Every structure is written in C-alpha cells, then in structure tokens.
Amino acid sequence: MNSIDTLWKKEELEQKTVQIEDELYDQLVALSENEFDASVSKIINACIYEFADRQEIRMQEVKNLSKHSVIFRKTSIKILAKLKSKFNIPQYIILNLAIKEGIEKLLKGEKNINI
Numbered sequence: 001m002n003s004i005d006t007l008w009k010k011e012e013l014e015q016k017t018v019q020i021e022d023e024l025y026d027q028l029v030a031l032s033e034n035e036f037d038a039s040v041s042k043i044i045n046a047c048i049y050e051f052a053d054r055q056e057i058r059m060q061e062v063k064n065l066s067k068h069s070v071i072f073r074k075t076s077i078k079i080l081a082k083l084k085s086k087f088n089i090p091q092y093i094i095l096n097l098a099i100k101e102g103i104e105k106l107l108k109g110e111k112n113i114n115i
Contacts, residue, residue: 047102
C-alpha cells in the first residue's frame with residue numbers, strides 16, 4: 001500500500017454519543033496523542049472499516065462503559081448497522097469489538113489499518 005491509498009475521500013460526518021469501554025477509550029487517546037496523526041474518531045472509523053467484512057464474531061465481555069462523543073463517517077454508521085443486522089448483536093457491542101481488534105492490530109504493528 002502506498003501513502004496515497006491511506007487518504008480518505010470527503011464524506012458526510014455525523015456526531016453520535018456512544019458507549020465505549022473505559023480501557024479501550026484510554027488506549028485510543030494514547031494512540032491519538034502519541035502514535036498517529038489521527039483523532040480518536042478517525043481511529044475508531046478505521047477500526048470499523050477493518051472490522052467490516054467479518055464473517056463471524058467471537059463474543060467477549062464488555063465492561064466499564066462510558067459515553068463518548070464520536071464523529072462517524074456515514075459509511076461507518078452503515079457498516080455498524082449492517083453488522084448489527086447480520087449478527088443480531090447491539091451496535092455498541094460491535095463497536096467495542098471492532099475497536100478492541102483494531103487496537104490489538106495497531107499495537108502488534110500490523111499497520112495495515114488506514115488512518
């Protein structure tokens with residue numbers, strides 16, 4: 001992948017308040033402040049895109065949730081709705097699973113997530 005491929009086209013954005021695990025949100029803030037030239041919202045959108053083609057979901061416990069305001073790309077919202085419908089799982093759980101998996105990839109150095 002070349003650097004040009006990491007750029008996103010302009011898209012309509014929507015601000016939503018969502019529940020995110022406290023620990024995951026802290027990791028997102030640390031990544032945004034120390035590792036990447038990207039906001040927390042951009043990292044979350046990238047995690048959702050990476051999670052989009054999921055054929056199965058391995059459930060995990062979601063705990064210590066707090067509300068956070070996130071700016072979503074319209075396609076990210078559509079992806080979450082599609083996954084909710086496909087797996088019959090609440091969107092906040094899918095969102096947290098996507099964030100968790102995305103952070104794990106980023107921390108392992110699998111920087112194929114476009115941010």
